[in-house]
Amino acid sequence: MSLTLEKITKVVDGELHINDVNLNFEPGSFNVLLGRTLAGKTTLMRLMAGLEKPTSGRVLMNGADMTGVPVRQRNVSMVYQQFINYPNLSVYDNIASPLRLAGDDKQTIDRKVRETAEILRIENFLTRMPLELSGGQQQRTAMARALIKDADLILFDEPLVNLDYKLREELRQEMRELFKVRNTIAVYATTEPNEALALGGTTTVLHEGRSIQYGETAEVYNFPDTVACAELFSEPPLNLTKGEISDSEVTLDQATHFPLNADLAGLGRGNYIFGVRPSHLALFPVNEDDLEISVRVELAEISGSETFLHVRNKHLSLVLHLTGIYQYEVDASIKVYMPTHKIFVFDEDGKILKVPTRLPIVNQAGQISGGVQHG
Amino acid sequence: MSTKTLNSSNDFAQAAKKNKGIALPFTKGQFGMVCYLLFVLVPIYWLLNMSFKTNQEILGGLSLFPQNFTLDNYRVIFTDPTWYNGYLNSIYYVSLNTVISLLVALPAAYAFSRYKFVGDKHLFFWLLTNRMSPPAVFLLPFFQLYSSVGLFDTHIAVALAHCLFNVPLAVWILEGFMSGVPKEIDETAYIDGYSFPHFFAKIFLPMIRSGIGVTAFFCFMFSWVELLLARTLTSIDAKPIGAVMTRTITASGVDWGVLAAAGCLTIVPGVLVIWFVRNHVAKGFALGRV
Numbered sequence: 001m002s003l004t005l006e007k008i009t010k011v012v013d014g015e016l017h018i019n020d021v022n023l024n025f026e027p028g029s030f031n032v033l034l035g036r037t038l039a040g041k042t043t044l045m046r047l048m049a050g051l052e053k054p055t056s057g058r059v060l061m062n063g064a065d066m067t068g069v070p071v072r073q074r075n076v077s078m079v080y081q082q083f084i085n086y087p088n089l090s091v092y093d094n095i096a097s098p099l100r101l102a103g104d105d106k107q108t109i110d111r112k113v114r115e116t117a118e119i120l121r122i123e124n125f126l127t128r129m130p131l132e133l134s135g136g137q138q139q140r141t142a143m144a145r146a147l148i149k150d151a152d153l154i155l156f157d158e159p160l161v162n163l164d165y166k167l168r169e170e171l172r173q174e175m176r177e178l179f180k181v182r183n184t185i186a187v188y189a190t191t192e193p194n195e196a197l198a199l200g201g202t203t204t205v206l207h208e209g210r211s212i213q214y215g216e217t218a219e220v221y222n223f224p225d226t227v228a229c230a231e232l233f234s235e236p237p238l239n240l241t242k243g244e245i246s247d248s249e250v251t252l253d254q255a256t257h258f259p260l261n262a263d264l265a266g267l268g269r270g271n272y273i274f275g276v277r278p279s280h281l282a283l284f285p286v287n288e289d290d291l292e293i294s295v296r297v298e299l300a301e302i303s304g305s306e307t308f309l310h311v312r313n314k315h316l317s318l319v320l321h322l323t324g325i326y327q328y329e330v331d332a333s334i335k336v337y338m339p340t341h342k343i344f345v346f347d348e349d350g351k352i353l354k355v356p357t358r359l360p361i362v363n364q365a366g367q368i369s370g371g372v373q374h375g
Numbered sequence: 376m377s378t379k380t381l382n383s384s385n386d387f388a389q390a391a392k393k394n395k396g397i398a399l400p401f402t403k404g405q406f407g408m409v410c411y412l413l414f415v416l417v418p419i420y421w422l423l424n425m426s427f428k429t430n431q432e433i434l435g436g437l438s439l440f441p442q443n444f445t446l447d448n449y450r451v452i453f454t455d456p457t458w459y460n461g462y463l464n465s466i467y468y469v470s471l472n473t474v475i476s477l478l479v480a481l482p483a484a485y486a487f488s489r490y491k492f493v494g495d496k497h498l499f500f501w502l503l504t505n506r507m508s509p510p511a512v513f514l515l516p517f518f519q520l521y522s523s524v525g526l527f528d529t530h531i532a533v534a535l536a537h538c539l540f541n542v543p544l545a546v547w548i549l550e551g552f553m554s555g556v557p558k559e560i561d562e563t564a565y566i567d568g569y570s571f572p573h574f575f576a577k578i579f580l581p582m583i584r585s586g587i588g589v590t591a592f593f594c595f596m597f598s599w600v601e602l603l604l605a606r607t608l609t610s611i612d613a614k615p616i617g618a619v620m621t622r623t624i625t626a627s628g629v630d631w632g633v634l635a636a637a638g639c640l641t642i643v644p645g646v647l648v649i650w651f652v653r654n655h656v657a658k659g660f661a662l663g664r665v
Contacts, residue, residue: 099569
């Protein structure tokens, strides 16, 4: 089963929610929809499921037009951000309900329910009512109900958002395992770049109702097409600043200069948008061509064992993503180092011109490997 | 005055505690509650009291409890068909009205809670305005209409007339309960393969069952206590108990004892219904915008 969206547009109350989206999902693929809230992720999924009709465009399943077919007659399942179960049915009956409605016989249903419950590790709670379970278990129940029928298309609408951090990691890991063996199309919506990277597969970046980039997750991460995509697929967002390249040097925001290096030389004179990932900025010089910038600390945001250091000077406002915990007084004067060979360059309309080539590349499993040359 | 009583009793309780270590059998709050119930229940007690008295005793003077205890008044009601038919008629049209109101209001409330359509908010408010007009306004049109279509003096006539104020109420309460159920449950059901009627009966109704209970209670109560429409739209065959009770006023005076007994029996259905929904009523007030 392959799923194709053809020129899908959705207008609600005169507002464009989905704007001319074309996508193609292969059978057995795991697809991430990445975008901020209100980017259209949920609407797009509802269109795929058939819960809503597109204003124009077609939804094709294996080449057959399914646009007007109601959801009941499609073979899809969906897991919501909220924990949606039937509160008046036991966990067992919840999981069994799609099979019962399909008219399977009792033994098959029983076997499948127990199998699925075991995979999701809720086999001990089958007799309970959903509301007696913890959030994680409730969501597992919802996932079990989605997985038990061999749906052609499984949609996950930010299913892990309402769970605590530990559970999220755990379930995310399990999801990847679950879908390795299945021949269904999984679509997973998320706002978190890190989640997209951890899940792998392919990623579609949605921005204001448009699909702005589509490709293998790592590919999209490493080689963003546009400023919007680079910003979206980076947590905290990419540091961006306007600047200028002259014959001999690069000027960031009219004030910070560094000599033109080999990486940026090919671009020619002109105005550009420069971007650097927060994780590439450092407190100590690493390479000889690092640019030293004097800044003042605005805020040191400590999140677990990581620190997001917000700094600024007269012209630049930067965020550093540091491993480890760093305590800084507000307004402390420090120096940060920007690696001039790890700079993304976009033209003034936001199209990518230069992806840094000496960058460590994030591979499909989310691990960072050594520098890979990219043409 | 009651505050003063409260304080002094409290002082007394504390003094008793200090001096002899004897606590009163109730706290200040309980004392207040007892007083409150006493005042509320006095009229009802008086009704009950009267229903066990003879007419001579009722008219004879003040007595706190029946001197000549008698069940004759009740015997009259349970043996005279004009009396007990009054109860049966009332119960019949009230039940009919409750069922009709629920059957009409459930789909309507579902539509209001789930779908957007032109003028939905206005329509929803308009429903409520039906409750604002006094039933007397509709008396004449109802009477004329029912007479001309041959519905006069039937149970269904009263049941339908009472829908005037019960259906809006039921829609209003049920909509509150239904909106408390996330829309995603409906969608999940369709995704799982439920048809709409199947989903509605198997999943949705059980989820709002306390709302249905509360709605049924309110419909029952409002229909039970309504007298004007019920009396005007009936003459003999469907005469409600409220109208029958006026029978006690005759040329020879008022039959106080029978009237009191009838009054006591009129309270019973309400008490029974409230007993069944007692756990849900508070929820109904919170969710159901009553």
